[in-house]
Amino acid sequence: MTQLETASAGKVSKEMRQAAKQEPVNAEQLRKLIKKGHAVIPANSRHKGLKPIAIGRGLKTKINANLGTSPLKASLKLELKKMEVAIKFGADTVMDLSIGGNVDAIRAEIIKKSTVPVGTVPLYQAFLGKEISEVSGDDLLGSIEKHCKSGVDFVTVHCGVTKRAIPLSRSRLGGVVSRGGSLLLRWIACNKKESPLYTNYDYILEMAKDLDVTLSLGDGMRPGCLKDATDKVQLHELRILGKLAERARNAGIQVIIEGPGHVPLNQIERNVRLQKKACGGAPFYVLGPLVTDIAPGYDHITSAIGGALAAFHGADFLCYVTPSEHLSLPDLNDVKEGVIASKIAAHAADIAKGIPHARDQDDRMSACRRNLDWKGMFGECIDADKARAYRKRSKIKSKECTMCGKLCALK
Amino acid sequence: MTQLETASAGKVSKEMRQAAKQEPVNAEQLRKLIKKGHAVIPANSRHKGLKPIAIGRGLKTKINANLGTSPLKASLKLELKKMEVAIKFGADTVMDLSIGGNVDAIRAEIIKKSTVPVGTVPLYQAFLGKEISEVSGDDLLGSIEKHCKSGVDFVTVHCGVTKRAIPLSRSRLGGVVSRGGSLLLRWIACNKKESPLYTNYDYILEMAKDLDVTLSLGDGMRPGCLKDATDKVQLHELRILGKLAERARNAGIQVIIEGPGHVPLNQIERNVRLQKKACGGAPFYVLGPLVTDIAPGYDHITSAIGGALAAFHGADFLCYVTPSEHLSLPDLNDVKEGVIASKIAAHAADIAKGIPHARDQDDRMSACRRNLDWKGMFGECIDADKARAYRKRSKIKSKECTMCGKLCALK
Numbered sequence: 041m042t043q044l045e046t047a048s049a050g051k052v053s054k055e056m057r058q059a060a061k062q063e064p065v066n067a068e069q070l071r072k073l074i075k076k077g078h079a080v081i082p083a084n085s086r087h088k089g090l091k092p093i094a095i096g097r098g099l100k101t102k103i104n105a106n107l108g109t110s111p112l113k114a115s116l117k118l119e120l121k122k123m124e125v126a127i128k129f130g131a132d133t134v135m136d137l138s139i140g141g142n143v144d145a146i147r148a149e150i151i152k153k154s155t156v157p158v159g160t161v162p163l164y165q166a167f168l169g170k171e172i173s174e175v176s177g178d179d180l181l182g183s184i185e186k187h188c189k190s191g192v193d194f195v196t197v198h199c200g201v202t203k204r205a206i207p208l209s210r211s212r213l214g215g216v217v218s219r220g221g222s223l224l225l226r227w228i229a230c231n232k233k234e235s236p237l238y239t240n241y242d243y244i245l246e247m248a249k250d251l252d253v254t255l256s257l258g259d260g261m262r263p264g265c266l267k268d269a270t271d272k273v274q275l276h277e278l279r280i281l282g283k284l285a286e287r288a289r290n291a292g293i294q295v296i297i298e299g300p301g302h303v304p305l306n307q308i309e310r311n312v313r314l315q316k317k318a319c320g321g322a323p324f325y326v327l328g329p330l331v332t333d334i335a336p337g338y339d340h341i342t343s344a345i346g347g348a349l350a351a352f353h354g355a356d357f358l359c360y361v362t363p364s365e366h367l368s369l370p371d372l373n374d375v376k377e378g379v380i381a382s383k384i385a386a387h388a389a390d391i392a393k394g395i396p397h398a399r400d401q402d403d404r405m406s407a408c409r410r411n412l413d414w415k416g417m418f419g420e421c422i423d424a425d426k427a428r429a430y431r432k433r434s435k436i437k438s439k440e441c442t443m444c445g446k447l448c449a450l451k
Numbered sequence: 452m453t454q455l456e457t458a459s460a461g462k463v464s465k466e467m468r469q470a471a472k473q474e475p476v477n478a479e480q481l482r483k484l485i486k487k488g489h490a491v492i493p494a495n496s497r498h499k500g501l502k503p504i505a506i507g508r509g510l511k512t513k514i515n516a517n518l519g520t521s522p523l524k525a526s527l528k529l530e531l532k533k534m535e536v537a538i539k540f541g542a543d544t545v546m547d548l549s550i551g552g553n554v555d556a557i558r559a560e561i562i563k564k565s566t567v568p569v570g571t572v573p574l575y576q577a578f579l580g581k582e583i584s585e586v587s588g589d590d591l592l593g594s595i596e597k598h599c600k601s602g603v604d605f606v607t608v609h610c611g612v613t614k615r616a617i618p619l620s621r622s623r624l625g626g627v628v629s630r631g632g633s634l635l636l637r638w639i640a641c642n643k644k645e646s647p648l649y650t651n652y653d654y655i656l657e658m659a660k661d662l663d664v665t666l667s668l669g670d671g672m673r674p675g676c677l678k679d680a681t682d683k684v685q686l687h688e689l690r691i692l693g694k695l696a697e698r699a700r701n702a703g704i705q706v707i708i709e710g711p712g713h714v715p716l717n718q719i720e721r722n723v724r725l726q727k728k729a730c731g732g733a734p735f736y737v738l739g740p741l742v743t744d745i746a747p748g749y750d751h752i753t754s755a756i757g758g759a760l761a762a763f764h765g766a767d768f769l770c771y772v773t774p775s776e777h778l779s780l781p782d783l784n785d786v787k788e789g790v791i792a793s794k795i796a797a798h799a800a801d802i803a804k805g806i807p808h809a810r811d812q813d814d815r816m817s818a819c820r821r822n823l824d825w826k827g828m829f830g831e832c833i834d835a836d837k838a839r840a841y842r843k844r845s846k847i848k849s850k851e852c853t854m855c856g857k858l859c860a861l862k
Contacts, residue, residue: 110853167858214821215821215860216860221860304810332795333813333816337833344756345756345760345795352717366820369852369853388742420745427778430774430779435523444550446522449632
């Protein structure tokens with residue numbers, strides 16, 4: 041039985057009990073959220089050593105870090121190191137988006153070593169090393185089955201990308217920027233057929249069911265720039281995703297919805313409300329959102345602004361964005377910077393939403409600060425090493441810091 | 452005549468014409484905003500070479516970068532370099548908060564070299580090298596006069612800090628964290644007298660008037676942690692500042708109001724509304740606000756989140772926060788990181804507020820992105836050098852980047 045079926049049968053699973061421990065709800069309350077489809081526990085029954093977590097309404101905001109090789113840089117060792125850093129700084133899940141090297145082996149190893157849920161985008165693999173015309177519908181569906189069977193906890197499937205998106209996206213300034221969305225549209229155009237991920241959705245549900253893989257319905261039509269935010273093709277896809285989410289829940293499959301992208305600050309609340317309404321309260325998983333297009337090199341900051349506001353208004357799950365977004369594959373330090381920025385956004389939103397005890401660490405920090413208790417402060421820091429290095433750099437012996445020196449307000 | 456007096460007399464000054472050029476309003480509209488006290492042009496008539504800018508309602512959000520030596524590190528050369536970097540990356544004003552070395556000479560040189568408005572906090576100097584008990588009321592007022600005469604465009608004066616703040620601030624977790632606020636409370640406690648900046652406010656107005664120095668009414672009682680946000684002592688001071696702002700306007704003196712500090716996301720809009728209401732629509736100058744206390748080393752990010760939201764809700768002027776906040780005096784790189792984060796926040800807010808043409812640069816960037824026109828993209832970047840370095844690092848020869856490689860959505 042999937043977590044959703046278990047919850048619907050009125051039973052509390054071991055995973056619900058474990059996940060509830062770190063939440064402001066108890067296991068029974070979590071069961072009710074899962075039953076309604078307002079929360080999910082992505083936990084493939086083949087993923088050994090997983091510490092289950094829940095994502096959804098009223099729970100702590102979760103963050104995801106994307107990992108993955110590229111054809112130019114395919115080192116399993118580096119990806120495992122990235123995963124270690126991501127989890128150390130607070131990633132609640134990781135996604136393996138590898139498209140270089142032996143992707144099956146890399147995925148297997150990441151799942152084996154990961155204590156947090158692992159997500160993937162199976163369709164990338166179907167297109168690797170092939171021309172669009174060489175990829176069959178079965179290849180696409182087959183990649184999903186393969187990923188489910190390899191122990192992936194949640195899969196992004198762009199089932200809402202349909203033929204209709206082609207004319208609707210023509211007026212866009214930024215075009216189609218989702219890798220999955222773009223591949224599917226090219227497949228549709230090449231084959232002059234509807235997307236097999238849309239026409240074979242029931243079969244995808246079946247594949248997900250066996251091992252309780254959570255479906256993350258991808259937003260292949262997410263806006264890639266501010267001008268395209270909340271446009272007709274994005275909303276068209278969202279309405280389809282809402283219907284697909286309902287079918288998933290009815291089939292006992294846990295489902296979350298992916299969202300933008302590039303969104304101006306003033307449209308973020310509206311985007312969250314639209315998603316919650318269209319998708320029956322399914323958890324919302326946003327990429328950023330980035331609140332300006334002009335800051336490559338700093339998109340961890342532009343997305344922390346958008347992510348904090350999105351989570352405050354009800355987004356449940358933030359995909360990190362690293363400083364290297366739009367420019368190159370992230371390195372180890374980019375992963376760290378991305379996770380920390382995203383964690384700050386999630387934490388700030390949890391405080392603002394009134395999640396019980398969300399501010400406790402802040403209050404402990406503030407008490408240490410008032411007493412100029414540096415050891416105590418470092419103990420409460422999101423990144424104690426960086427804070428310590430700043431303190432050390434100033435070579436000050438006394439208790440105050442070099443900003444105010446003897447004019448320290450707290451002395 | 453001050454800008455406010457000129458505006459009230461129905462005249463458009465040269466400074467209004469110059470400042471309006473970069474705004475979505477014309478000179479006459481700007482004159483009306485200044486007349487109402489909803490906008491200011493900080494421009495000391497002794498500051499040669501200043502390019503005037505306006506701060507206030509309906510105008511582009513401005514950002515300030517704090518400079519200044521400390522007793523442990525007092526290099527004029529470094530501060531001038533910091534100013535250059537700050538202006539290069541978009542600081543609209545700088546504040547010289549020097550408390551080390553020859554502060555008069557440093558200030559004079561910064562004003563001489565700065566094309567942007569320069570602000571200071573005169574009272575620091577009155578306390579330098581002295582015990583609290585050695586500082587007279589005349590010393591405090593004298594420091595303001597000295598700074599005005601030296602050509603400073605706006606001065607922070609903590610005139611709203613009164614005796615009453617002492618009992619009101621006792622229940623705080625974070626105490627009093629404003630350097631100026633804390634010094635004044637100590638002076639009040641030591642002298643058992645009301646603050647001379649409060650009792651001699653009319654005299655301060657006179658000093659500001661001669662050279663048209665804009666008063667920035669400091670928030671000495673700003674919260675230093677989330678728990679203290681929007682508390683009674685902060686609001687008590689804000690009400691006083693509202694009355695003082697009115698007296699300034701009535702005397703023909705331009706005035707802006709300083710604000711917090713550490714504020715949870717859900718209280719930011721309320722803080723802006725309270726300020727605008729209490730202070731008759733005077734421009735609001737916020738420090739951050741920081742939306743969590745646990746991220747020293749990353750407070751440029753925590754404050755970019757808060758600053759973007761504050762500006763979106765109507766704050767007019769953001770004081771940057773650097774990664775070294777709470778830890779040490781910023782170095783050159785911290786200044787750069789701080790300015791860029793603050794600029795991102797201001798820019799994102801301007802787009803969200805619907806400032807005409809605010810999104811033009813984003814749209815140009817997005818058009819270049821869609822065409823994989825890297826040269827064009829670098830031309831629209833907030834920091835082209837950093838973006839270029841990321842691109843170069845990936846050693847890719849083809850047009851796509853290493854994130855998606857051949858699966859590039861845009862190719």
